[in-house]
Amino acid sequence: MDLETTGGRAARDRITEIAIILHDGEKELDRFETLVNPERAIPYNITQITGIDDEMVAEAPKFHEVARRVVEITEGAIFVAHNVRFDYGFLKEEFARLGYTYTRRNLCTVRLSRKTFPGLRSYSLGNLIKHFGIKVKDRHRAMADTQATVELFERILHRDDSEEEILNMVNLGVRQAKLPTNITLEKLHALPDTCGVYYFYDQHGKTIYVGKSKNIRKRVMSHFAKQTEKARKLYQAVHEISCEETGSELVALLYESHEIKNLHPEINRAQRARTAQFVIHQTVSEEGYLTLQTARVNQKLRKSMTLLGEYAKLGSAKGALNRIVENFGLCHHFCHLDHTGKPCFQYHIKKCKGACAGKESPEEYNLRVQEAVDYLRIDFPEDFLLIDQGRSRDEKAVILVEDGQYKGFGYLSVEDNISDLETVRDAIKPYAHNRDVTRIIRQFLYKGEMKVIQLSSKV
DSSP states (O other): OEEEESSSOTTTOOEEEEEEEEEOSSSEEEEEEEEOBOSSOOOHHHHHHHOOOHHHHTTSOBHHHHHHHHHHHHTTOOEEETTHHHHHHHHHHHHHHTTOOOOOOEEEHHHHHHHHSTTOSOOSHHHHHHHHTOOOSSTTSHHHHHHHHHHHHHHHHTSTTHHHHHHHHHTTTOOGGGSOTTOOHHHHHTSOSSSEEEEEEOTTSOEEEEEEESSHHHHHHHHHHOOSHHHHHHHHHOOEEEEEEOSOHHHHHHHHHHHHHHHOOSSOOTTOOOSOEEEEEEEEOTTSOEEEEEEEEOHHHHTTSEEEEEESSHHHHHHHHHHHHHHHTOOTTTTTOOOSOSSOHHHHTTOSOSGGGTSSOHHHHHHHHHHHHHHHTSSOSEEEEEEEEOSSTTEEEEEEEETTEEEEEEEEETTSOTTOHHHHHHHEEEOOOOHHHHHHHHHHHHHTOSEEEEEEEOO
16 A cells, blocks of 8 residues: 655645555455545645645545545455555544544565565665666556555565564564463454553453553553563463553553552552652751751662652752752752852852851741641642543543642543633543652653643642
């Protein structure tokens, strides 16, 4: 198969031409080709490459008019393309706009060519056409490139051990003989290639493992392709598999965390206690001043400390300490941020009230420290919503943080008014707040890749 499009991003651009050749490994069985009206202008630079312009597609069928034919001709087939991620991604996106989930096993002739013909300068379709002397009339038109891909694929099929390599790629390294008795390759390929949470059950229906992935099918299959102790346990114990699509990776992580704590899967080790963390902890100086400090700790040290906050990175711990020092006017000496001796530098520039110089009593200073500690113990000092993609194009995922804690997640229509907090609260399914969900949400906030709507400030 090959597609021509208005650009390189499936979520933004549209298909302008489709070509499909149905092949049984020996001969062609059927073919289909058509121009497609993308319902938008074709950029000049794209026309220069493909030769397809607005006039050519003006009377062409829209995608929804050819969708049934695409489904029928590819039913039960393996989706083969050169750089399959591009073509498969565009086709999935077009079907998603129609509210339909298009799923096919797929195979990339770029990857297959690298395995079969090692050492070539380039594995672009154009270079392979030149290397093998494949005759092409209209390069960068869908059917011409599809025919070239078919000829390339036939050359690969004629090589020794090609069938084994193809099956290995299509099945992501999984062999039927390596699967548990009740699990088949067909069952694995029927899993969605979308984001969500998946479950492994034993023969009594008990959940023995919970995981999450941006591609459920690929991740589940990877469990059975590995030669590890966990893979051996799964092979012996798994009797059935199910999954729940979430759309949002953040929701998948939060839901996975909840399910692991709720179901206690015996094989699952994804959220075992960490042996090392960065923390802010509290001590008392000889003079009676409360002191704050960052440190790296293990389980043994943790028991002897007064912990105020835990962080995945030292930089995050130091950043949190610096913020409360600045916000509450704490002394750098008693927060172990100034190692030049007493009094601290901040006192000299009148930003410290003088605890380090004996100018502020422990009682007065400690009141501010306690205020800072109370603030620090609030995992999220502001109320906010996180907005992410939903399970379909028509919905969005919403994660609510309120009163310093994670409240839960839910889904809204893309047409719903996010600014109506009551509508949001009605959609939210409540889930427990804990250290793990705090860490997960903080990581996503740190990435800065998700829409955040601030609701209010607690300080």
